[in-house]
Amino acid sequence: MDESNHPLLHQWLSACRQLMLHHPRHGARTAGVQLGYREPDLQPGWNVISTRENSIHKELYTFIGxxxxxxxxxxxxxPSNTIHKVPTRLPDLSSTSLWKITKxxxxxxSEINKEPYSSxxxxxxxxxxxxxxRSDGTKIxxxxxxxxxHRSWATMRRALNECRYDKIPTGDFLKPALEVLRAYLSFELPGEIAREILAGILSTQRTLPCLGPPSMMPPRARLKAIEHLxxxxxQIDRQREKVKVTPYFELTYLAGLYCGAAISLAAHAGEVGGLSDGETIKVENLGFWVEEWFCHKVSLTFLLPANYTPGQTVRLLDANATHTGKPLKDVVDSYGLYPGLRSLLCPTSKFRPMSSSDVLRFYRNCADSSQSFDVLAAIENVYHPVASSNQEAIVRDLLTMTIGHRI
Amino acid sequence: MIESILEQSKTQVDKASATVLVSDDPRMKRFIGEALLVGAILYLLQQYCSGFFKGLGLDDLGESHGKKARQFIKRIRKSKVTNEYLDPVKKDVEAAIQKARQQDATDLAVSKAESSVQETLVEAGVVRAQAVDIARGLSGIILGE
Structure with missing residues (x-):
């Protein structure tokens, strides 16, 4: 079932992705600012933003020219008194437009109550x-x-105990990372927590035999994990261009988590050290690229489908480009539009003679002619979060432990 | 001709890659406007031509374009980019592309040109698979393949 055939479900899932990509109150605030319901937080000139208490930098300065x-x-x-201090308090979820729409x-x-989305x-x-x-979004x-x-650690510990019985429990040992992905994709966990847990699991897995803290991960194994993510x-970005609407948005949402986990691991690498100067620069630069990637390719992708129909979306973006004088392609790119819908705007606008229902039909037709893609199956195979070199090292470590117990 | 090449190149060089290219410090994240995006693309085109000429054995010409590319990126990383500053660079890159198109595009020349672009991007932090795609895309645009 592709959500392009169920407008209500498509809009609700998009809203859930917008809210859970990072933190619900953060997602709702972004939506409010982008759609003009809230005043922008940044002002022309220099601004200072207090970051989360566990961030590397306590403050970030943004210049708007x-x-x-x-x-x-x-x-x-x-002078400090010329810098605008951006309010850090996020709005209460219940007061936001996006939450009201989602509810x-x-x-x-729920009234339709149809599987797989039962009430x-x-x-x-x-x-x-x-x-x-419930958390205020300023700290994790x-x-x-x-x-x-604790749950992930217990699963890995149980898997290690299997080594006593001549088993090499690689699958069970790698399972917690996949469980975090499943929980994130089904909106059980928000991105801000999922990324930290995933980064922690990927690190702890490489501290065998003791299952130590993330800081014990060998520095080069961490570099491999970042490169892999x-x-x-x-790869996910390239794949999403070819698929139906549901996998397009699921893959984008998954990419958001992988970006976040890579950023967290890059931050760990900076704190722990142990890499050569060249490797340290490489980690910093990869962290920089992936942050930018998240901003340009992921962060606003769910905003428009959460709030508007495809017909409203193309009209809104066309009007936005006219109003701001920006090239239409730039406006379209910044919102990560589904390729089928994008083709109605770029390279030239084709939607003008179309009614809203024509646009919706076109959207569905594009989705129908695109590839089906099972994201969960792909995660277990091609998009597995554990780098192959780290998987090999884990298997080797587990094998060593099994042999050790036998001796 | 250069404006058409720049427009086509915008389909290859995205804003995330352009941002890391025009920043020499990961702590300084610049917002990518039109001028900076064009600056990043011109830099890659210069690097492409530099590698291409070196692959043809025209080392002096290749080195001269490589030097111009390094001076250009140093400048745009340090200061505001204006159209007045970009215009002569566009003319220079256009002349280099015209010259490249007059040559026999040997496998070695194309390979060196693409490697030059790839390494530039990877060094800045771009993931290698994307760097390869961008370099191949620029080959198609510059040499019409």
Whole structure:
């Protein structure tokens, strides 16, 4: 079943992805600012943003100029009292337009109560979003993380015990990383927590035989993990161009998590050290690229389908380009439009004589003629989060432990 | 001709790659406007031509374009980019592409040209698979393959 054939479901799933990509209150605020319901937080000139308490940089400075801008952790060479302090408090989820839309959609979908999105499942997702929104978004919800870390650690520990019985439990040992992905994709975990847990699991897996803290991961294994995740992000981007609507958005959402985990691992690498100067620069640059990739290719992809029909979307973007004087392609690119819909706007606008229902039909036809793609199956095979070199090392370590027990 | 090449190249060089190219410090994230995007593409085109001429054995010509490319990127990483600054670079790159098109595009020349672009991108932080795609895309645009 592709969501392009179920407009209500497509809009609700898009809203859930927008809310759970990072943190629900963050996603709702971004939507409010982008769609003009809220005042932009940044003002022309220099701005200072206080980051989360566990971030590498406590403050980030952003300059907004007429046709240029920059973000840096380095205090600019201007008096502090001329720098606009950006409010850090995120809006309460219940007060936001996006949450009101999501609730309304959930209500209407629950009344339909059709598998695989039964009313029970929808209620579960809505509850997860509200639970994730309880933290204020300025620091990670450590309690929510602990529960998952303990569960993952226990699974890996159980798998290690199997080594005593002549088994090499690679599958069980690698399972926690896949469980985090499944929980994130089904909206049980918000991106801000999932990325940290995934980065933690990928690190801990490489501390055999002791299953130590993430900082014990060998530095080059961490570099391999980062390289692997950024490779996957690019592979996923290429694949998503060819597929139906549901896998297009699922793959984008998955890429968001891999970007986040790569950024977290790059931050660990900076803290722990142990790499050569060249490798350290490489990690910094890959971290930089993947952050930019997330901003340009992932962060706004769910915003428009969460709020508008395909017909409204093409008209809105066309009007936006006319109003701002920006090239239509730039406007379209920044919102990560589904390729079929994009073809109605770029390289030339073709939608003008079409009614909204014509646009919707065109959208569905594009989806129907695209490839089916099972994202969960792909994660177990081609998009597995564990780098092959790290998987090989894990198998070797498990084998050593099995032989050790036998001796 | 150069404007058409730049427009086509925008389909290959995305904003994430352009951002890492025009920043010499990962802590300084510049917003990519039209001028900076064009600057990043011109830099890659210069690097392509430099590698291409070296692959043909025209080492002095290749080195001269490589030197211009390095000076150009150093400048755009340090200061604001204006159209006035980009215009002469566009003319220079256009002349280099015209010259490249007059040559016999040997496998070695194309390979050196693409390697030059790939290494430039990878060094800046772009993932290798994308660097390969961008380099091949530029080959198609410059040499019409």
């Amino acid at each position: 007429e046709d240029e801008g920059v973000t840096t952790p380095i205090h600019p060479d201007v 309304d959609l959930a209500q209407r979908l 029970k499942r929808i209620a579960g997702v809505m509850e997860s979003i509200q639970k994730a929104a 919800d450590i309690e929510a993380m602990k529960e998952w870390v 950024v490779d996957l992000v690019y």
